Amino acid sequence: xxxxxxxxxxxxxxxxxxxxxxxxxxxxxxxxxxxxxxxxxxxxxxxxxxxxxxxxxxxxxxxxxxxxxxxxxxxxxxxxxxxxxxxxxxxxxxxxxxxxxxxxxxxxxxxxxxxxxxxxxxxxxxxxxxxxxxxxxxx
Numbered sequence: 001x002x003x004x005x006x007x008x009x010x011x012x013x014x015x016x017x018x019x020x021x022x023x024x025x026x027x028x029x030x031x032x033x034x035x036x037x038x039x040x041x042x043x044x045x046x047x048x049x050x051x052x053x054x055x056x057x058x059x060x061x062x063x064x065x066x067x068x069x070x071x072x073x074x075x076x077x078x079x080x081x082x083x084x085x086x087x088x089x090x091x092x093x094x095x096x097x098x099x100x101x102x103x104x105x106x107x108x109x110x111x112x113x114x115x116x117x118x119x120x121x122x123x124x125x126x127x128x129x130x131x132x133x134x135x136x137x138x139x
Contacts, residue, residue, distance in 0.1 A: 014039050015131055018058040020049045020075070021093065022068050026116070030062075030093075033120030034127050045069040053085060060089040060130060065096055065105065073108050080109025089130050093118065 017034060019027035019042040031040040041058070043049050045068045049061070061079060065072030072092070079085045091112040092105045102113045112126055 015059040016056065017060045017062060017127065018049060018052055020061060020063040020067065022064065030120055030123045033124040046075050057085055058088060060091060060127065062091045062093050065092060065094040065101060073104050076105060076108040076110050089134060091130065
């Protein structure tokens with residue numbers, strides 16, 4: 001993950017966002033929308049996410065539910081349950097629109113659920129919102 005200049009008052013460390021999505025181009029577009037305040041990394045699936053997390057635990061994981069190497073809901077459960085990553089914020093960004101998928105993701109531990117396509121501005125707003133909630137409930 002490439003570090004960015006910190007821009008959030010009161011936070012000493014640059015927030016990091018890991019995108020786990022086979023749509024690399026879409027992830028790059030959304031990463032550009034938050035590049036002024038977050039460091040970002042992009043991987044296509046769970047195996048890449050596991051490698052990235054082993055190197056650096058991100059502040060937020062943005063994941064698709066349809067991953068080439070596994071089930072997104074199971075991935076969320078594992079991230080939420082593991083001591084090393086239990087405090088990572090989880091955002092689902094998926095083409096799935098069903099209420100059942102949203103409830104399953106949120107029940108598994110996701111903190112937010114957005115339906116694709118999402119505008120970079122709306123995505124950046126949601127990231128700022130999650131970071132603000134983290135700051136409020138951490139301090």
